[in-house]
Amino acid sequence: MVIRKRRAGGEKRTSVLDAVADVLATRGYENTRFADVSAAGGVAISTLQTYFGSRADMVIEAMAVFTDREVDALRAVAAAEPDPWHRLVAMVDRSLHNPERTRQILVEFWRSAMRDDELRDYSAEVQARYRAPFLTAVREGADRGEFTLTHDAEAVTDLLLAALAGLILSRVQHHPSPSPEGFRDVLLTQLRLMLGING
Incomplete structure (x- = not known):
């Protein structure tokens, strides 16, 4: 499935989509408006309308671009580690140390996908691509x-x-718990058990 998008904007479009993602992280899907992105990115509302058409299309495209980047980053981590166990640990660590903005956008993406058929289908594709390097390592x-x-x-x-x-x-x-460090220790211990790794 391909997220529909206009072609206007060229290289400037990328920086605008980053501004959309910043607003999305702080204001949420429902409250990300042209005016907010205009203020955050220094782009006229009329320009945003030309680039994206509607507010919903703007936000959906930003989420699609963001999640594609996350999948690509995970694949790069996986490609850098030939050993399957160390590859799994590296991918786990990347997830555990995602910045706050990344976590916020992911949650907004999941929330939005529950209510939007186009995003739901895209979410399933993203999940399959994100899952693939983990499954391959196992x-x-x-x-x-x-x-x-x-x-x-x-x-x-x-x-x-x-x-x-x-x-x-x-x-x-x-939430005050679990801490990423404590969670990591327990998760990797359980993963070793499921993989039958001793020591």
Whole structure:
């Protein structure tokens, strides 16, 4: 599925989409308006209307661009680590240390996808692409004999991603616990058990 977008704006469009993401992180999907983005990005409202057409299309495109960047960044982390276990740890650490803005935009993306059919379909695609490097690492470790899976590779991957998403929600709400460091220790201990890694 492809998010519909206009072609106007060229290179300036990228910086405008970054401004949209900044406003989205602080004001939320429903409250991100042309006027807010205009003030944050120094772009006239008429220019934003030319670039995006509607407020909803502007916000949806910003979320799509942002989530695509997140997937690409995760893939880069995965590509840099040949060892399956160390690759999983590196991807977990990247998720645990995402900045506040990233966590806020992800939660807004998930919230919006619950109510918008186009975003829901796109969210499913993003999830599949984000999940793929984790699943590949789990399968690769099993194929090499480095992991002795106690559960199906897909189930292990899904549990890992669900745990990481849950921590994002907790941190966006500024819950006092769990701490990322304590959560990491428990999560990696459980992941080792599920992968059958000793030591």
